[in-house]
Amino acid sequence: MGITFRKETFRDDFTFRNSPEHIRRFPFPFHEDAYMYAVNIEPHVVGPKGSVLENLIDVDEHYVAEMQDRALVLAEDPLRCQSLPHMTLAGWDLLELLMEQQALGYPEHFTLTRDGDRWRWINRPLGIDDTFTFGDTSTLPYGPMEYITRQSQGDFCILDQRDGNLWMDAGMVTTQADWSLDFDIGMNFFEWHAPVPLAHEKGIFTRALKFLTNIQQGKPARRLNWTMTINPRLDTSPENYHKWGPDRTTVTPENVGDKVHLRVELQSFWRLPRSNGIVFPIRCYLIKMDELVTQPKWARRLHRVIRDLPEELATYKGLTRYRPTLVEWLSRLDDGSVTSPGFGPD
């Protein structure tokens, strides 16, 4: 049985919703009643059936709508997708990875057939059926990275590894939480992380870089990150701050449940075989408070996490303006009982 893709928007009338099954598979990021910044990296291996980890590259009911939103973003601002000249090979690596994983996980929707360098890619949800020569950019309508990431949910940063560092030298970034590829392109790991507070003791970043430069082929890793977004906007880029920034002043006790969304990023890290680069797919999941609180455990726990979040972190995540309203609203759903350990709903 295939996925039923939703028709929905992430702008203007904001018709984005999660179906009840999708609410239950939401990657809720808090395994206890408090949140502390940590480099919580673990092996990216297949997880339970029905979870977002059932496949290493997840495709869900929002796929088609997200791809349409990406096309709109790119039409307005082509700089959201950039690849420095030496990164084309890494783009082919990524194309192979995404085609393989999507076809493996969702054979009813995607098919990849290879005959040597002659590849045929069928993407039924988007109505694509293309034959091309692997490695020959002239046989695709876009560069390999752009071609495949216009057909894959999430943002993608492709990093070149050299001189013991990682360099953000290519990417497709249209659904980011307030950072900009156009600003970060060509920067190394320390340069693009410069703005993060609290993680500043150099140790954390040095360790993280060491871990990432040692990511091995065949052994991807992952971590979860989270923030909050007002309205189900995928594109909360600095370039468009004037559109989404003011949303934060519109939260009222009446509309919290509908407007405030928990935004979870599942980041995975993969070594690319031909280019020896690293790719970070950053997959964004959104859920509005009304949907989230249908799971009582999540409602209680989120209340405690947001209430007790250190001030600096709340500021960094941009929650300051509406945090009191949100905490007040969530507190009515917190009966004070103990939450069970782990991420899943009860």
Place this chain on the structure above:
Amino acid sequence: MSTGTTKLDVVVSDVVPVNELVTRFHFRRRDGQMLPTFSGGAHVVVEMRDGDRTRLNPYSLMGSPLDTREYTISVRRDDVGRGGSLFMHRSVKPGLEMVISYPVNLFSLDLRAKKHLMLAGGIGITPFMAQTAQLAGEGGNFELHYTCRTASLGTYADVLRERYDRRIRLYHDDRDERIDLDRLLSTQPLGTHLYVCGPAGMINWARDRAASLGWPSEAVHFEHFAAPQPGLPFDVTLAVSGKTIRVGEQQSLLEAIEAAGVDPPYLCRGGVCGQCETNVISYDGKFIHNDHWLSEEDHRSGCKIMPCVSRFEGRSLVLER
């Protein structure tokens, strides 16, 4: 998380003597599938079951990354080494089932380079076999200078000459031919990257000359072919696992730790990747740091050791493992 490398089950599909010192080994996947794609300069770690010992030696993949039906490595016999190469030469025959790691690349091409200038010494030619194949497939600009003792020990020199003709320059020690390095380095087009693989002396020479001729260090890449050196036996206490072990003359500290059932991380087993770094809790004696990873200061401090290549002489050593 475990940092050990992912493994591949392979069978030796061919063993081909190349010259009096070097033998080539071919591996295919036991399940008949294609092997993982890799990039020029990558190595695999080959597990050798030699009686009750397991040896793990890294070897560069030398086949073309464009063809992954099989992997090939070349092993130079070292009669005074610790025995890994002798095991490969004597005991590894077609049909033998072996386990190797996924490819790891610690010597990758810088794809920004306008030109790739390569210097190989002896068996240091192997990573360049894959790199030249990769670059040739993409129409890349490269030039390889290869020094060997005699023409008959010029492993794959004939193959390279035939494939790439004048892009390959050969130098034979017995004919007193030597790379005119200063001239070579000072006549390269802007944007050239230098790659060196061979004996330590050659690497140091090339790095040194490049630095004094004003080459930026980011444009100079090298791969040490450093096997762990044998030495006097010594005792080590592993504080975390609560074991005391003896490191034999022909064994590396890393191997002794593994033999004791502790599973420490590694990638290169040659003192360059940094994976096996271990804290020293206390010691009474002197370290023989053979690694290229720790800084001079780290070496002097006595706080860290790279067990894949480094040794110790003295009364006691306690490590955090």
